[in-house]
Amino acid sequence: MSEGIPWIEKYRPKSLRDVIDQEPIVEALTGLLKTKGIPHMIFTGPPGVGKTAAAHALARDLFGDRYVEDGHFLEINASDERGIDVIREKVKTFARMIPMAGPGFKILLLDESDMLTAEAQHAFRRVMEQFSATCRFILAANYLNRIIEPIQSRCAVFRFRAIDESGVRKMVERVSKSEGISVEEGALKALYEVSEGDLRKVLNVLQTASIYSRTVTADLVYRVVGFAAAVDVRRMMELALNGKLDEAKRVLRQALYVNGVSEREILNRMYAEVFYIPVREVDKARILSLLGEIDYRISQGATPEVQIMTVLATLQSASQALK
Ligand SMILES: Nc1ncnc2c1ncn2[C@@H]1O[C@H](COP(=O)(O)OP(=O)(O)OP(=O)(O)O)[C@@H](O)[C@H]1O
Ligand SMILES: [Mg+2]
Numbered sequence: 418m419s420e421g422i423p424w425i426e427k428y429r430p431k432s433l434r435d436v437i438d439q440e441p442i443v444e445a446l447t448g449l450l451k452t453k454g455i456p457h458m459i460f461t462g463p464p465g466v467g468k469t470a471a472a473h474a475l476a477r478d479l480f481g482d483r484y485v486e487d488g489h490f491l492e493i494n495a496s497d498e499r500g501i502d503v504i505r506e507k508v509k510t511f512a513r514m515i516p517m518a519g520p521g522f523k524i525l526l527l528d529e530s531d532m533l534t535a536e537a538q539h540a541f542r543r544v545m546e547q548f549s550a551t552c553r554f555i556l557a558a559n560y561l562n563r564i565i566e567p568i569q570s571r572c573a574v575f576r577f578r579a580i581d582e583s584g585v586r587k588m589v590e591r592v593s594k595s596e597g598i599s600v601e602e603g604a605l606k607a608l609y610e611v612s613e614g615d616l617r618k619v620l621n622v623l624q625t626a627s628i629y630s631r632t633v634t635a636d637l638v639y640r641v642v643g644f645a646a647a648v649d650v651r652r653m654m655e656l657a658l659n660g661k662l663d664e665a666k667r668v669l670r671q672a673l674y675v676n677g678v679s680e681r682e683i684l685n686r687m688y689a690e691v692f693y694i695p696v697r698e699v700d701k702a703r704i705l706s707l708l709g710e711i712d713y714r715i716s717q718g719a720t721p722e723v724q725i726m727t728v729l730a731t732l733q734s735a736s737q738a739l740k
Pocket of ligand 2: 468469470528529557
């Protein structure tokens, strides 16, 4: 039984051939594989569309199944590391020796590279230069404009796009066949809608839905997403009220990027919850008007995560005012 495995792992593409809906990129990468002339690359695009997955698939196609164990490929997550010095040391150790077998270089994936400050990126660029004889770098990033120009100009840039409805259908068919579940046509449309072309969300919502029923309906999809929203938002607000902003942020990111909860839904739930939280009435009023304000800002294109964090910070200070 494989119930314990998250589907986002179970259905991670093993080869570039399994990557859904990014044809121009898959074609270009497959071409590079043939010549073994891999440049430094930037994979950019929205969440859950195959950037990290494609980097792994490429490495597996190039080096074989033991691409990690045999030391051909290393993934570093920029947001996990405490600084550029730690990253530099890891690269150094990794890039020092080239395995005898293989194309004569290794591949290093710097995931979430747009989390590095500009200063750290400049230092990283020097690291890239220092080790480019033995190492090809892939930088994954949601926002290309947060990558400094000197790095961009040394990399081939691949722009991943949100998965379209037919891509979501392909993934849902792959999964439902292998899991023996049935997904109604309306549910497929609902999955596409709530995921906004993010296959990580598709897989997470579908896996949760399948626990409730082997036949997945649109209604079930919405209930799963809504249920996740209610639980998450309450927890997130409690954490903020207790001064645990970092943890609140983690819950927020999980809701937004993993569970497929829309910012609209989160704001609505926050609105409803405000009436029950232990802060002064004046602060409640202030928080309600702030919610209205950020609702507007988001509609004008502001980043939901950043905006919602300002409300959580206000919650934190409002609860401190009581103490
Ligand atoms: N194009 C795709 N083809 C097949 N599976 C995909 C694709 N995109 C995403 N997936 C599935 O979703 C999971 C998450 O995708 P991945 O980690 O590649 O996203 P990402 O683009 O790197 O997102 P983020 O910006 O959040 O890092 C994968 O493990 C895989 O199961
Ligand atoms: Mg990724």
